[in-house]
Amino acid sequence: MDLKLRDKVALVTGAGSQIGYGHAICLTLAEEGCDVVCADLDYDGAVKTAQQVAALGRQSLAVKVDITRQDEVDRMVAGAVGKFGRIDILVNNAGASSALRPFIEMTEDDWYFDIQTNLIGHLRVTRAVLPHMISRRYGRIINVSGGQGFPTISIYGAAKGGLVQFTKALAREVAQYGIIVNAVGPGLARTGLVWRAPKEMLEEEEKASLLGRLCEPRDLAPVVAFLASDRCSYMIGQLVQLSAT
DSSP states (O other): OOOOOTTOEEEEESOOOTTSHHHHHHHHHHHTTOEEEEEESOHHHHHHHHHHHHHTTOOEEEEEOOTTOHHHHHHHHHHHHHHHSOOOEEEEOOOOOSOOSOGGGOOHHHHHHHHIIIIIHHHHHHHHHHHHHHHHTOEEEEEEOOOTTOTTOHHHHHHHHHHHHHHHHHHHHHGGGTEEEEEEEOOOOSSTTGGGSOHHHHHHHHHHOTTSSOOOHHHHHHHHHHHTSTTOOSOOSOEEEOOOO
8 A cells, every 4th residue: 555655754752772762763664764863862873863864865864952942952852854855754752761661669769760761751842743744734743652551660551541631632632634643552662661671571471472472663654654654544643552462
């Protein structure tokens, strides 16, 4: 199926980790014909991903950004619009956890870090991108959730859960402008966040999976590509949950 993504411009946060969801999303969107802005706090990783996008024959831009800082978010969006003239697709994928430990052992600084990074940071990026989409009366926004209910990342999961509720509300606000907003919730995977988790916990998750394995970035990326496409034309404010349990 042609997703009709050719020559669309996508901005993907959290694109630097070479084992992460953002990396797979960037390459899949490029394979479908998108030019891609690869943004991450890890600039070297963002450059690597951007180079791989370019190797697929699409234009790319690597950007270093800390999404907890409004000035850096504004600079990222201005750079993307300056190079490509527009942003058609926003994938809010960046995520990080202050620590993998029980809630009772976490400090308020840990809470603040997780909420700033995994919720408020995405609000900043969305607010910076929306005026450009509204002016063109077109856009696709995909928020990457996940992590709810997993021990040792309780505040991370709470922040990502908040992102889902933001998705539902924002979708109803901006549909009138031709902007479609949805969220996707991947299953547990050995990405940069989870590889630090106890081996026993990952093994238990694998045993619970009907497929006998954890989620992988390649499982998520095609779902995001559909949500980013014009084929996704009558679904707003939904959470698409990947699960094999």
